[in-house]
Amino acid sequence: MFTVIRSKEAVLQALASTVNRDPTASDYRFQDDPYLTPKTSSEFKLFSLSQESGRNAAKYFISTYPKYFQKDYAQPHIPCLMPETLEAQIEEVSEAALIERIQMRKVKAAVDLYDQLQQAGTPVSLDVTNQLLDLICFYGDCDPAQENVPEQRNEETEDVQDEPQTKKGRASKASDKLKAAWKENNNAERIFALLSEPNTHSYSALIRGMVKYGAYSKAFSTYTDLLNNQLKADVSTFNALITAAPEVKEKYNEKWELIVDLLKQMAEQKVKPNLLTLNAVLKALRRCGTVGKSQAFPVISEMRALSIDPSLASYNHLLSIFYKPGAPFQGQTDILQEVMNEVSGKSFTPQDPDDAQFFITAVRICLDTKDIEQAYRVHELLGVGENWRLLGNDFQQNIYHARFFSLLCMMENIDVVLKWYRDLVPSVYYPSSNVMRDLLQALDTDNRLDLIPQIWKDLKQLGHGNRQTLVEELLTLMAREKQNQEVQETFAECALDIKKMYDTGDRGKVMMSWTAGSLSDLVSVLLAAQRRQDAWEILKLFKTHNRVPSEELLDKFLTCIKESGDVNQALELVQISAGFCLPGTPKLIQRVQQEFLLSEQQKSMLSDLEIQTFNSD
Amino acid sequence: MATSLVRQTKLLSIVTSQLSSAACFRNIHCTAACLKNRAARIRVAKGDKPVTYEQAYHPHHIGHRKGWLSQHTSNLQGEDGAAERVVEDVFIRRFMYGTFHGCLADEIVIKRRGNLLVICAVMIQKLLPSKFYFLIGYTEELLSHFYKCPVKIEMQTVEEKVVYKYL
Numbered sequence: 134m135f136t137v138i139r140s141k142e143a144v145l146q147a148l149a150s151t152v153n154r155d156p157t158a159s160d161y162r163f164q165d166d167p168y169l170t171p172k173t174s175s176e177f178k179l180f181s182l183s184q185e186s187g188r189n190a191a192k193y194f195i196s197t198y199p200k201y202f203q204k205d206y207a208q209p210h211i212p213c214l215m216p217e218t219l220e221a222q223i224e225e226v227s228e229a230a231l232i233e234r235i236q237m238r239k240v241k242a243a244v245d246l247y248d249q250l251q252q253a254g255t256p257v258s259l260d261v262t263n264q265l266l267d268l269i270c271f272y273g274d275c276d277p278a279q280e281n282v283p284e285q286r287n288e289e290t291e292d293v294q295d296e297p298q299t300k301k302g303r304a305s306k307a308s309d310k311l312k313a314a315w316k317e318n319n320n321a322e323r324i325f326a327l328l329s330e331p332n333t334h335s336y337s338a339l340i341r342g343m344v345k346y347g348a349y350s351k352a353f354s355t356y357t358d359l360l361n362n363q364l365k366a367d368v369s370t371f372n373a374l375i376t377a378a379p380e381v382k383e384k385y386n387e388k389w390e391l392i393v394d395l396l397k398q399m400a401e402q403k404v405k406p407n408l409l410t411l412n413a414v415l416k417a418l419r420r421c422g423t424v425g426k427s428q429a430f431p432v433i434s435e436m437r438a439l440s441i442d443p444s445l446a447s448y449n450h451l452l453s454i455f456y457k458p459g460a461p462f463q464g465q466t467d468i469l470q471e472v473m474n475e476v477s478g479k480s481f482t483p484q485d486p487d488d489a490q491f492f493i494t495a496v497r498i499c500l501d502t503k504d505i506e507q508a509y510r511v512h513e514l515l516g517v518g519e520n521w522r523l524l525g526n527d528f529q530q531n532i533y534h535a536r537f538f539s540l541l542c543m544m545e546n547i548d549v550v551l552k553w554y555r556d557l558v559p560s561v562y563y564p565s566s567n568v569m570r571d572l573l574q575a576l577d578t579d580n581r582l583d584l585i586p587q588i589w590k591d592l593k594q595l596g597h598g599n600r601q602t603l604v605e606e607l608l609t610l611m612a613r614e615k616q617n618q619e620v621q622e623t624f625a626e627c628a629l630d631i632k633k634m635y636d637t638g639d640r641g642k643v644m645m646s647w648t649a650g651s652l653s654d655l656v657s658v659l660l661a662a663q664r665r666q667d668a669w670e671i672l673k674l675f676k677t678h679n680r681v682p683s684e685e686l687l688d689k690f691l692t693c694i695k696e697s698g699d700v701n702q703a704l705e706l707v708q709i710s711a712g713f714c715l716p717g718t719p720k721l722i723q724r725v726q727q728e729f730l731l732s733e734q735q736k737s738m739l740s741d742l743e744i745q746t747f748n749s750d
Numbered sequence: 751m752a753t754s755l756v757r758q759t760k761l762l763s764i765v766t767s768q769l770s771s772a773a774c775f776r777n778i779h780c781t782a783a784c785l786k787n788r789a790a791r792i793r794v795a796k797g798d799k800p801v802t803y804e805q806a807y808h809p810h811h812i813g814h815r816k817g818w819l820s821q822h823t824s825n826l827q828g829e830d831g832a833a834e835r836v837v838e839d840v841f842i843r844r845f846m847y848g849t850f851h852g853c854l855a856d857e858i859v860i861k862r863r864g865n866l867l868v869i870c871a872v873m874i875q876k877l878l879p880s881k882f883y884f885l886i887g888y889t890e891e892l893l894s895h896f897y898k899c900p901v902k903i904e905m906q907t908v909e910e911k912v913v914y915k916y917l
Contacts, residue, residue, distance in 0.1 A: 163883075164882075164903075168907040169879050169882060169907060179880050180883045181883075183884040183887070187883065187887025188888065190887075191887070191889075191891035191895070192891060194892065195891075205898060211899075214895050214899075215898075216895065
């Protein structure tokens with residue numbers, strides 16, 4: 134009998150593979166209800182954060198009153214649903230207690246206990262001391278931020294030590310005087326000094342901690358100590374040192390020579406490099422300018438020979454070496470293509486924290502080089518296997534989609550753009566106002582201005598309805614050319630809707646102010662749709678908002694009035710023009726006198742006006 | 751004195767033996783009366799009391815015009831745990847009533863699928879969505895830890911309570 138052994142989730146996975154993403158649904162975190170679906174990116178963030186804070190509130194209660202949550206219904210036992218013990222259980226001063234505190238990541242408590250043990254004279258084994266050193270060096274001698282307590286920002290403004298502050302550990306409570314920088318003579322160094330026979334692990338912990346928290350030259354001096362004690366370093370120590378190499382030397386050649394030196398020593402000490410070594414070398418080469426460009430590929434091929442396959446982080450560093458942001462590109466466009474040839478169709482697992490930068494870098498390069506083909510390949514790669522996990526957090530996803538969509542708006546015709554727009558927005562991506570402006574430009578290029586009212590609806594929903602530049606651009610686009618009748622009608626509706634956005638601002642919303650240009654555009658749109666009454670109302674707004682209408686506008690208005698034949702309105706128009714002391718007023722008066730049938734009274738009024746304007750010139 | 755007591759107990763035993771004979775079955779009632787013809791029924795009154803669909807139909811309409819508010823498999827042949835499910839349901843209903851105070855538009859529907867507990871609720875749009883999400887996260891986390899099984903909330907909102915008729 135040939136029965137295939139399948140995993141327990143096989144059926145579910147098979148079903149899941151038949152369903153694609155639903156472009157009409159919002160993110161899985163949210164409830165499927167129109168009131169509860171986020172419509173702007175700020176709402177997205179607000180809702181997911183409030184859900185998270187609700188969870189934290191529940192966790193607080195569970196950990197404060199654990200006795201109500203002890204009853205175990207689950208078979209088999211589910212450990213993550215039991216209350217966490219946040220306080221250390223073992224109270225007496227012993228090595229077991231130290232191990233417990235190390236596992237609970239309580240840095241200060243562990244250090245205090247270690248000191249107590251030393252004072253009591255109990256010997257602590259080297260393994261446990263190494264674990265303690267690991268703990269201290271990883272967290273930089275501060276306690277990691279507790280999850281239930283809201284993080285307070287570090288208010289300390291002590292002057293930074295000589296090393297610049299690079300990577301930040303989660304430096305937590307403001308009450309501590311410790312910062313996210315390696316302090317002189319901190320606990321790690323102190324405990325290390327107390328060790329009689331530090332081994333490779335101890336040195337490794339210390340060096341990696343120093344590199345993580347910015348004490349680069351110290352790291353190198355500790356390494357020399359290690360060599361002087363005839364010890365060998367392990368692969369993570371070398372990785373840390375390679376990362377630190379560009380910081381301690383100035384010139385590109387020297388940096389590279391130092392790295393090569395370290396690699397040679399690695400070979401001498403028979404330490405096998407791993408993927409993180411490759412990534413560290415490539416990352417360091419980013420800081421090495423032209424040397425980086427020449428050495429990158431040889432490094433990769435050597436590592437390949439040692440059967441270390443590059444991960445997405447390696448490709449990310451490679452692309453960053455060759456495509457510096459802001460630099461002109463000459464003859465390098467094929468590198469992206471080669472990289473994409475390498476990675477297409479493969480599913481990657483997270484192996485390095487920098488893996489998440491790959492997609493953003495790749496799409497930035499596509500945007501800068503205006504390469505839509507490669508952009509499609511990058512996007513396709515996202516759909517392969519588990520690669521979607523490597524897109525990063527919400528912020529990075531936003532950047533990725535913004536760049537991708539801007540590139541599409543620039544390069545593709547409007548139908549393709551709209552297809553992607555409907556696919557991505559707003560289920561995956563909430564565009565910013567800049568990207569929406571790119572979309573408007575794309576509409577303009579392809580002469581699809583009739584879609585503007587729909588885009589305006591989307592803009593309002595996305596919360597960009599009160600951005601002045603965007604709205605003014607909309608009005609200008611609508612007013613520029615005359616469209617056919619139905620489109621003009623929709624434009625007029627849209628324009629009146631826009632006017633509402635200017636009028637009443639809700640509490641807290643940014644108020645927009647009318648400019649002469651926007652008011653004129655509004656009037657032109659309404660006139661083109663034969664809405665004279667509405668346009669007349671808007672014309673009065675010029676006075677209230679202290680803006681001056683242009684002569685062409687009043688001319689156009691007069692033509693419109695002439696079609697309807699309303700003499701009084703024509704006269705009022707002339708009076709308005711005189712009120713603004715426009716230089717075109719005499720011409721207007723002449724037009725009215727010629728084109729309209731005037732009564733005696735009106736004629737005399739006009740001639741008075743004419744004299745008035747003539748005198749004021 | 752002792753003889754009169756003996757005589758009285760003998761009388762009592764004769765009486766009780768007569769009582770437990772086939773002729774009469776009236777026994778002593780020790781619990782409160784559970785009136786099956788008054789449970790979950792809102793009686794017709796003046797005509798100004800708004801009533802939802804769930805409240806308007808009486809329990810004998812369950813399965814005909816109403817659905818079940820609590821769905822689990824412990825009432826099937828050979829399955830056990832029905833009483834525990836009932837107690838859990840009662841707790842969950844009270845918990846939801848208290849946590850989302852004043853927001854519930856109708857009774858909560860509780861569905862159990864395997865290990866998963868799904869609480870389906872219809873809410874009035876009384877709170878801001880961010881507050882709703884806070885309470886949803888809190889409820890899901892707390893009830894998951896309490897019952898040691900994943901708990902999910904599926905929520906729908908309406909603008910105001912949906913009135914079926916006025917009784």
